[in-house]
Amino acid sequence: MDRIDLNCDLGESFGAYRIGLDEEVVPHVTSVNIACGWHAGDPLVMEKTVAMAKQHHVAVGAHPGFPDLLGFGRREIKASPDEVYAYVKYQLGALYAFAHSQGLEVQHMKAHGSLYNMAGKDIRLAEAMCRACRDFDSQLIILALAGSQMEQAAKEMGVPCAREFFADRAYAPDGSLAPRSQPGAVIHDTQVALDRVVRMIKEGKVQATNGEDIPVQCDSICVHGDNESAIAFVTAIRSRLAEEGITCQSFGSFVR
Incomplete structure (x- = not known):
């Protein structure tokens, strides 16, 4: 049976600033990555977001980033593996407090922004995050x-790992995401994106920017919910998956 998880970043509002349409997107996904207060989010937002996930029976994960509220965690910070280890562990503990108090487990950890990208290419940082x-x-x-140094480090260290696919991003021939500065890096055609998702699930392939097919085996699809068109895209994905006989469920039920 074909099955896939849908994950989304949530809880990125901060104080008086509202970011994202969390209430609208959470009913359509199966796992959520909750900001832990460093690149976005705050204690009240974390409490509310965990409660929302519990209400909709959605699996909870920590979304740690660099301590960079001004840059939304998208600026590279020169941090040592020991620092990254501590950063991740600290933020895991923060989310655990809110999840545990509401009777939920923390299913997973997905790094945010530059922390995610840097660990995807630097095996030493990836190993530090796996250790944490x-x-x-x-x-x-x-x-x-999928195919990153994070996946490789997890395999080598025996840490459970789920691989994600980006429905609206173009892939380079080496399996990495095409830089946003490159034309066509972000896919705006909903039908094209949906076809890519279905092909990835059923065939384990995606067409790279050079026109060649590359292998991509994934357990989760990353979707966004920060604008009205994104909400329509999430619902379109759910509808198309149902038509194709593909079940949506949190990856914690089939990845350990």
């Missing part, structure tokens, strides 16, 4: 870009 997750909870699943 393993030391926090040996059953915690790392959600990583």
Whole structure:
């Protein structure tokens, strides 16, 4: 049976600033990555977002980033592996407090922004993040870009890992995401994106920017919910998957 998880970043509002349409998107996904207060989010937002996930029976994951509210965690910070290890563990603990108090487990960890991208290419940072997750909870699943150094480090260290696919992003021939500065890096045609998702699930392939097919095996699709068109895209994905006989369920039920 074909099955896939749909994950989305949530809880990125901060104080008086509202970011994203969390209430609208959460009913349509199966796992959520909740900001832990460093690149976005705050304690009240974390409490509310965990409660929302519980209400809709959606799996909860931590979404740690660099301590960079002004840059939304998208600026690279020169951090050592020891620092990254501590950063991740600290933010895991923050989300755990809110999840545990509401009777939920923390299913996974997905890094945010530059932390995600840097660990995807730097094996030393990837290993540090894997150690932090393993030391926090040996059953915690790392959600990583398929084919990245994060996936490789998790395999080598015996840390559970789920691989994600980006429905609206173009892929380079090496399996990495095409830089946003490159024309066509973001796919705006909903039908094209949906066809890519279905092909990835059924055939394990995606067409790269050079026109060649590359292998991509994934357990989760990353979707966004920060504008009205994104909400329409999420609902379109759910509808298309149902038509194709593909079940949506949190990857914690089939990745350990």
